[in-house]
Amino acid sequence: MDIKEIQNLIKFVAKSGASEVKLEMEDVKITIRTGSGKTETTIVQAQPMQAAPQAAPVPTAPVASEPIATKSNEVDNSKLVEVKSPIIGTFYRKPAPDKPSFVEVGSTIKTGDTVCVIEAMKLFNEIESEVSGKIVKVLVDDSSPVEFDQPLFLVDPS
Structure with a gap:
């Protein structure tokens, strides 16, 4: 059709x-x-049945390099602290579409600083950091749904 x-x-x-x-x-x-x-x-x-077999082949060279990168990240991640979602909702990095993000990678935060907003049932809840440190990674895309206790940010407390 x-x-x-x-x-x-x-x-x-x-x-x-x-x-x-x-x-x-x-x-x-x-x-x-x-x-x-x-x-x-x-x-x-419905998606055509042919799409799945076409996506299956994966080059072998990048796969071999991924475990090495993962191992180095595991070592670095051991000292990092996760800022987790306290509620289920939609994650927003900005207070409004025309405003700058609350935090960026490299931003220094203190305990109690607002790091994002999560919309739940038409209410926008400011999420505050429970740790001081430097934002190392943002783990969630803007306007994405998040679950309870889902990691949102990685923070280096040192």
Whole structure:
């Protein structure tokens, strides 16, 4: 099913006055809901089975170098402290989209400094550091969901 057919289907459902239409085919599921002056469309398309075998081959040279890098990181990480998420929600590095990040890699922080914001149930919770030190690594991408007790930052307390 191509885009033109989907657009025609949406127009047809909107004109028909139906409140909801579900269409399921072998590789596509479409749900169209109308009402309150707007139309909502959900399209779920199955991925082709061929995609998995193509992604499987991995070059052997980089794999050989990764364990060496991991071992050196393990030694360095032994003295680092993790700043963890106290709640489930969405992680934000900035107080607002047009503002600078609370902390960057290399920033020096003190106990009680705000390092990020986590949105939970439409409330923005400022997360404060429980350790003083230097930010070594940011472990979570901006606007990503985080779990309880998930590491957010690595801090060098020395």
